[in-house]
Amino acid sequence: MxxxxxxxxxxxxxxxxxxxxxxxxxxxxxEEARALARFGALYQYAFDNVPYYRSKYGKAGLSRSFCATPAEVQRVPxxxxxxxxxxxxxxxxxxxxxxxxxxxxxxxxxxxxxxxxxxxxxxxxxxxxxxxxxxxxxxxxxxxxxxxxxxxxxxxxxxxxxxxxxxxxxxxxxxxxxxxxxxxxxxxxxxxxxxxxxxxxxxxxxxxxxxxxxxxxxxxxxxxxxxxxxxxxxxxxxxxxxxxxxxxxxxxxxxxxxxxxxxxxxxxxxxxxxxxxxxxxxxxxxxxxxxxxxxxxxxxxxxxxxxxxxxxxxxxxxxxxxxxxxxxxxxxxxxxxxxxxxxGRKGRCLENERGKKVFDADVMSFFEDFPFLWAYQLCVEPGGKVAARVRAGEALGGRAEKALDEFCGKFGFARGRFRCDYSAPLSRSPSGKLQCIVTVSP
The missing domain is CATH 3.40.50.12780 (ANL, N-terminal domain)
Structure with a gap:
């Protein structure tokens, strides 16, 4: 030392x-039993010392007495x-x-x-x-x-x-x-x-x-x-x-x-x-x-x-x-x-014509195989259309369009739903993070 x-x-x-x-x-x-015991102790402490929790749990029909089992934990709001x-x-x-x-x-x-x-x-x-x-x-x-x-x-x-x-x-x-x-x-x-x-x-x-x-x-x-x-x-x-x-x-x-x-x-x-x-x-x-x-x-x-x-x-x-x-x-x-x-993030995914959901991790894993795409974003527009935001310098020779063709083929999307957008800026989260899938407000 x-x-x-x-x-x-x-x-x-x-x-x-x-x-x-x-x-x-x-x-x-x-052991699960030990972790559940700690959960129960924290619950009782919050019930006794945080009025907001006591009110919230009371409205849910819960009392200070709490038997911490996996099923009971799921009753806690x-x-x-x-x-x-x-x-x-x-x-x-x-x-x-x-x-x-x-x-x-x-x-x-x-x-x-x-x-x-x-x-x-x-x-x-x-x-x-x-x-x-x-x-x-x-x-x-x-x-x-x-x-x-x-x-x-x-x-x-x-x-x-x-x-x-x-x-x-x-x-x-x-x-x-x-x-x-x-x-x-x-x-x-x-x-x-x-x-x-x-x-x-x-x-x-x-x-x-x-x-x-x-x-x-x-x-x-x-x-x-x-x-x-x-x-x-x-x-x-x-x-x-x-x-x-x-x-x-x-x-x-x-x-x-x-x-x-x-x-x-x-x-x-x-x-x-x-x-x-x-x-x-x-x-x-x-x-x-x-x-x-x-x-x-x-x-x-x-x-x-x-x-x-x-x-x-x-x-x-x-x-x-x-x-x-x-x-x-x-x-x-x-x-x-x-x-x-x-x-990925809740509420941010793509859903193909068969109802299968595609999340950020799926999108990121796919486009990592395209080294010319440095930064990209799939923006879900009102009506379900998707704009793939790509920098113009990364799309020479129709490369971005071809990558999008392969993406739709792999994940079962109708190609007509997707288009490339070479001018819109990349959107960031409130904490400044780049997200693969974003939703565009009307």
């Missing part, structure tokens, strides 16, 4: 007696993101609020008690150590410029968010930069229009980092377009997080950077819910020790998550808006489930 680690572990252990376990204990081998506007914070919980959906559009605020802030940091260290990282080895992270601390500081001051300003400074500049040796490199919001992130990626790679962290849509686009210096291949691992990815895209990152690419399923609201391994492909191993994860077959298998640790602002059966597959399968690495594969 080096000097940096000794300081971090000493401080973490002072703040939480479980800190070392949170860092070192592997998230596996958790789900939490929608629209409900973040009400006060879900437990009484007497003191901590910090983290915002998600932050690059543009509406934001949602998640309250973390200070005890959970320390625990979540321990869980992050467990992820990093699981990748083979050692504290102090260089990490480079790519972020949209809107995430920059100094860009957001004036707004935090105007809103009187002094605690948050101090917290984020300590997180970014003391812990990440000082102890982790992590540097952030920023790209502009038009990265998919003009490749403006190429310089940021080259600067990130110039440090010869052990680990590169990025959203998969951005990193995949930059390497597919060849905007990085191909001679810089000293990266050991690439961790993609914050948006959907598929195996062909991960393989492309590995080929271009000469590294191993891994996928993490995480969110600001819930934390680090799952991580892939070198043999799991698109699937991630769910951290069943800390999360109760379900899917709702009535809503395209929407992923529903309960964070078993957040008592400051309990997230109980939170609808993530993602859709996916949940399986008890045993991974090729030998580790048993649960395992999760994200397919």
């Amino acid at each position: 080096n000097a940096r680690e000794k300081l971090v572990f000493a401080a973490g252990s002072l703040l939480s007696k479980d800190f070392r376990d949170d860092v070192s204990r592997p998230p596996r081998g958790v 789900c939490l929608e993101k629209t409900e973040f506007g009400v006060n879900l914070t437990a009484r007497s919980s003191w901590g910090v609020a983290l915002e998600s959906g932050g690059t543009s559009g509406p934001k949602a605020s998640t309250h973390l008690g200070w005890d959970y802030v320390v625990k979540r940091y321990g869980m992050l260290l467990r992820v990093l150590y699981g990748l083979g990282w050692e504290m102090g080895r260089p990490i480079s992270a790519l972020h949209p410029v809107e995430y920059g601390y100094w860009n957001n500081l004036p707004g935090m001051i105007r809103r009187g968010e002094a605690v948050k300003a101090v917290f984020e400074f300590v997180q970014q500049y003391v812990i990440y930069r000082g102890f982790h040796n992590r540097r952030n490199f920023y790209y502009s919001g038009d990265v998919f229009e003009n490749g403006s992130g190429g310089d940021a990626l080259d600067q990130a790679l110039r440090r010869k980092p052990f680990l590169v962290i990025s959203r998969p849509d951005v990193l995949g686009y930059l390497v597919k377009r060849g905007l990085n210096d191909p001679s810089r291949r000293e990266v050991a691992k690439a961790l993609v997080v914050g948006n959907l990815t598929v195996l062909p895209a991960m393989k492309r990152v590995e080929d271009h950077l000469g590294c191993q690419a891994l996928n993490m399923y995480a969110s600001t609201e819930a934390g680090y819910m799952g991580l892939s391994c070198p043999r799991s492909g698109e699937w991630v191993h769910v951290d069943a020790a800390n999360y109760w994860v379900e899917t709702d077959p009535a809503q395209d298998n929407e992923i529903i998550v309960t964070d078993l640790n957040n008592y400051g602002m309990p997230l109980i059966r939170y609808r993530t808006g993602d859709v996916g597959e949940l399986s008890a399968r045993v991974c090729a690495c030998g580790r048993p489930g649960p395992m999760l594969r994200v397919l």
